[in-house]
Amino acid sequence: MPEHRWWAAEPLWRMAEEYGFAHAWTYDHLGWRSLVDKAWYDAVPTLTAAATVTSTIRLGTLVASPNFRHPVHFARELTALDDIADGRITLGIGAGGTGFDATVLGQPELTAAERSDRFAEFVDLLDHVLRFDVTDYDGTYYSAVQARRAPGCVQLPRMPFVVAANGTRSMELAAQYGQGWVTTGRGGDDMESWWRAVAELSLRFTDVCHQQGRDPQKVDRYLQVDAAPTFSLSSVEHFRDVVGRADELGFTDVITHWPRPDSPYQGSESTVEEIASEVLPEL
Incomplete structure (x- = not known):
């Protein structure tokens, strides 16, 4: 988890690669459960730093959250990250939790159905911005006006998505957009x-x-x-x-x-x- 100062975190990322694990991930939250008052660092710069001290292990978010990200800006971050990692990024992406992240910005609390609707828009728009040169989009939760892709991901047509899903509707997104599906099980x-x-x-x-x-x-x-x-x-x-x-x-x-x-x-x-x-x- 992204809780350590980099001098302490760096050896862990190196070890994950040296030990022979296939991929290494970090959480994407603004604060998380019982650790909300503890030290916490952002996923994108953490993965950027990890990319510079590793060379073979795949890196990713588990999972990126729509609670505080817009697909257009996030696509820019991911494009830069994939470039720095030389095509080793896998994007784990989920609907966004109902905890701290869902309230810290003062946003209205969404129902389960609204979170599913937002997730569908988030994945659809992010996929489009990462794959096409210019994107216009007019949704309920997200919009884009002439959003550019250039230079695009190192991995073409875009980095792989691993879509988190326990419910049928999210599974449909995983089947439609995902190179992978991730689950936590249930209960x-x-x-x-x-x-x-x-x-x-x-x-x-x-x-x-x-x-x-x-x-x-x-x-x-x-x-x-x-x-x-x-x-x-x-x-x-x-x-x-x-x-x-x-x-x-x-x-x-x-x-x-x-x-x-x-x-x-x-x-x-x-x-x-x-x-x-x-x-x-x-x-």
């Missing part, structure tokens, strides 16, 4: 009930892809495994089990959290080292 007071919900969501996404005319096998599937009741890095064996179960359900990627000294995601960096040496070579 679950214990691991087994959480896994059952993940399995149901995976099946639903397959159905949505078929309904949208998209081959579900051509969409990467990301599972944020720390939405489960037990932290994935609680032990090496638990992490190995989590990865195996995700694979059985058809997920191509899993995402965990770098352990912190206290809650949330309290754990030991030694577990990361063991996973890098014992689990990653098996994948």
